[in-house]
Amino acid sequence: MKLAVYETFVKKHNGSVMHFDILVPNSMVDLDQIYRYGREYLKLKGQGGRPLSGNECRFCHTMEMPGTALQEIKAKGHHIVEIEGCN
Numbered sequence: 001m002k003l004a005v006y007e008t009f010v011k012k013h014n015g016s017v018m019h020f021d022i023l024v025p026n027s028m029v030d031l032d033q034i035y036r037y038g039r040e041y042l043k044l045k046g047q048g049g050r051p052l053s054g055n056e057c058r059f060c061h062t063m064e065m066p067g068t069a070l071q072e073i074k075a076k077g078h079h080i081v082e083i084e085g086c087n
Contacts, residue, residue: 001073002025002063002065003023003064003065003073005063006034006038006058006060007019007060008022008058010042010052011050012085013047017085018042018047018086019084020041020083020084021081022080023063023081024077028077037077037080038052038056045086069081
């Protein structure tokens, strides 16, 4: 399965930046849903209420499905890859 990668940079409450990717099936074109996935993740990380739109989250590239993400995408429709400042 091909995935679409949405590279995301969000300014945290303390002023530092979170960098993460939202992976969704390449066939997903509903940006509102993709942004909702990002907002749900931000809430889990204690960063609820931070802005997340096309300014913070943009399509980056497509890639083949990594094995570790397959189960989560099947269950939740997406997978988050933490890159920087996500703790």
